[in-house]
Amino acid sequence: MAGNWKMYKTPSDTTAFFEKFRPLVEKTEHCEIVICPPFTSLAAAVDAARNSSIRVGAQNVSWAKEGAFTGEISGPMIVAVGATHAIVGHSERRQYFNETDETVLKRTQAALEFGLTPIVCVGERLEQRESGNTEAVLVGQFQEGIAGLSAQQFAKIVIAYEPVWAIGTGKTATPEIAADAHRAIRGQVREKYGKEAADAVRILYGGSVKPDNARTLMAQPEIDGVLVGGASLDPVGFASIVNF
Ligand code: PGA
Numbered sequence: 001m002a003g004n005w006k007m008y009k010t011p012s013d014t015t016a017f018f019e020k021f022r023p024l025v026e027k028t029e030h031c032e033i034v035i036c037p038p039f040t041s042l043a044a045a046v047d048a049a050r051n052s053s054i055r056v057g058a059q060n061v062s063w064a065k066e067g068a069f070t071g072e073i074s075g076p077m078i079v080a081v082g083a084t085h086a087i088v089g090h091s092e093r094r095q096y097f098n099e100t101d102e103t104v105l106k107r108t109q110a111a112l113e114f115g116l117t118p119i120v121c122v123g124e125r126l127e128q129r130e131s132g133n134t135e136a137v138l139v140g141q142f143q144e145g146i147a148g149l150s151a152q153q154f155a156k157i158v159i160a161y162e163p164v165w166a167i168g169t170g171k172t173a174t175p176e177i178a179a180d181a182h183r184a185i186r187g188q189v190r191e192k193y194g195k196e197a198a199d200a201v202r203i204l205y206g207g208s209v210k211p212d213n214a215r216t217l218m219a220q221p222e223i224d225g226v227l228v229g230g231a232s233l234d235p236v237g238f239a240s241i242v243n244f
Helices: 011-024 039-049 075-080 091-096 101-113 126-130 134-144 175-193 195-200 214-218 235-242
Strands: 002-004 033-036 054-058 085-088 117-122 158-161 202-206 225-228
Touching: 002 085, 011 039, 011 054, 011 235, 033 085, 039 054, 075 101, 085 101, 101 117, 101 134, 117 134, 126 134, 134 175, 158 175, 175 195, 175 202, 175 214, 214 225, 225 235
Parallel strands: 002 033, 002 225, 033 054, 054 085, 085 117, 117 158, 158 202, 202 225
Antiparallel strands: none
């Protein structure tokens, strides 16, 4: 169960969130919990999550270890602050910051190289769904991006299916629509990496997940977890999603 805070919450907001959130998930054992704050709040989140099972992730990671890349943050920097995960290829990165399948692959490989667990995002835009191209888009994103990983690398990633039309719009994919997409992605995994890898990979659903729809989404066997944006900003709401 992952929370993506996007460009919200300062370090003090982060500390305040954890004060309320931690006790609400103290007994939670059925899942891993990852919170992904902005880079500037990573240290505060790691501090606030200490001695709990809550993990902290970044929202992006550079493909390089270091160098002249103004504005980028590298895997070793994220690891040094105590985070363990990194979201890669979020649709907002693809849409506004020219992230491509190729850069998604490079960032994913860098995350793995430096010991972070990448949460790699794929998903179609509204016009692609309406023109009947959802599966083709997902297959393309898989083939051009994720499929560049070795089997050993692939075993360490988490995939997030996030239909762009469902992100921040209040329009959740129905559990059936989400499950269909997850099946298509898992089918690609099976073809490329084999049945065992397809059974083992965790595919999260993201896009307007809320406390009142988490349970029906999670009831789909294809859906292994959720990546939550807006609703992860509220400690009580996110805890009730985690404990669906
Ligand atoms: P949302 O965002 O839950 O606000 O729709 C999901 C995401 O972009 O990760």
